[in-house]
Amino acid sequence: MSDQTVLLEVRDLSAGYGGGPVVAGISFTLERGEILSLVGESGCGKSTLLRAIMGTEPDLCLLSGSIRLEGTELAALPPRERLRFVARRCGMVFQSPGASFNPIRSYRSQFIETLKSRGKYDKKDFLPRAEAALLRLGLKEPRRVLDSCPYELSGGMNQRVALALALLLGQELLLADEPTSALDAAIQLQAAAELKSLGETAGIAQIVVTHNLALARYLGGRIGVMYAGRLVELAPAGDLLEEPRHPYTQALLEAIPRLDGTMPRPLAGQLPGEGPALPGCPFFPRCSRAIPACRETPCTLAPWKGEHLLACCRAGEETP
Template identity: 40%
Template sequence: MSHANDRPLIAVEGLGISLNTSRGRALAVREVSFTLRRGETLGLVGESGCGKSITALALMGLLPDSAVISGSVKLDGGELVGLSDPDYCRLRGNRISMIFQEPMTALNPMHTIGRQVAEPLRRHKKLSAAEAREQAIALLDRVGLPDAARRVDAYPHQFSGGQRQRVTIAMALACQPDVLIADEPTTALDVTIQRQILDLIADLVEERGMAMILISHDLGVIAENVRRMMVMYGGTVVESGTTEQVFSRMGHPYTQGLFRARPRLGAKKGTRLRTIAGTVPELADLPDGCTFADRCPLVIERCRAALPAAFDIGGGHRVRCIRTDVSMAGAVAEAGA
């Protein structure tokens, strides 16, 4: 018999999202499935436009009104697809929170940071203004904002980029959510501040037993910060597994391409980064078959016939490619060269 505490905190099954574009409706996400338990961390990685952020916005109930969602998204056993807006508002910022990519668009320039961090506490926890302010100061202090008690009444423009990102983290964590989604949380920050912010998020996730989804285009960030990962391309998951599995046996040509394209320490000055030929297809132009077919060095006619199924290549490591044996043999040969 299964117990309630055995079930995943988040369970996504067969998620599909179609959006209106200038060229008609387009399937932005298809056949995305994953589960996440309390304390687990999951990374979504891929180039811009591959469906990472849209998947996260679907979990938050923040898709455009014209979006059509199929499949299932459950939070603690309760279905979120089709949930009314007032019901979603009770969850958002309370049980499920998001740290957005650009803090200046996430923060309201007209309100003090203290008021913005206190707002979810007043709305969801029904704290008084004084109690919420006290907790806001404690949160800002916890996320490492210098002199939080004195600066709580300052406005977003009075802070640096790294400090603003700390404020958005305090907002996201105010109600101690069950699920935290971090969407490229360090893109605009320099490397030192990036490390501090990622360490801070990791500490808070562990401290509070939250589940976390970290979205990034940076394989290094994913490697160091999550236990499991999904590589997305053209709105589908092309490879998934534990981070260790995916990095040790990259089965999809796209994952291999991302890995080869990363900057390397110690490379000679002037060394050109390797790139993946071609560009990410527009949503309205996604092919019927493998979404990576037009850029793949191993493509054969059968790749274009239908979207490949995801095959388990061992221990839950899944790859959506009919030529996995060829691609992995090539990767092994290259590694040994």
């Protein structure tokens, strides 16, 4: 694949920590500047997928499949080189903003050492560039922010500083793990708006892991729904939320509390535990529309309608 618009291509990826795979059979592509939100309940493998792409955890091994970043196969690179290659192109935004920085050193010194490590430090234009990046993310006093330590700033500010550094580094892909869940409700929207604008104006592609379907809808782009380590539905945000096809996606949407007073319907049952995976659909035991064939027939993500991809053997049938 030498397609210039494709930034990341994940094909049939399985990865896990020593035991069985935690994520399996994941395939998707991400274009430059595109936002992909990954949703699903806790333990479904969303964060593991992000870490497998980033490759910072030595315990997490790729079991099969491929990850191509800008056309380079990551699985083929030795670990150190892989890390360097990925770090040059991808930034990671963590759940707890600021936690990825040393709490007791100033942002200025941490910015400088990051830029120096990447051979991008220029003493003369560091300050104007850093200030411009911080201003762009709405930090009014960039000079003061640079001289502050992470522990001195609020969660929202720390989040913006992290994004500003990604901007300064010219990162092409941001992997964000629950970027807003540790923030106050009032600044969640602001943080979401910043992520969105980084995609739209700076052309930074993003994979955003979240529990929050409202955030996924707001970000636009595409939404991938994960269940038990598989991607079960992948579609443009609007399509997916208006016309959810997978029974799990439907159940997930029904489980959201609403302001109009309709009671949410929690999804019965639990995620499958460890042990050999079922040969068929992983959602089979909890699915209200399952037929005996679902237990045996493996289902893979396939186009259902246009860009709407679905992994359900009853895809062709009408929703009752």
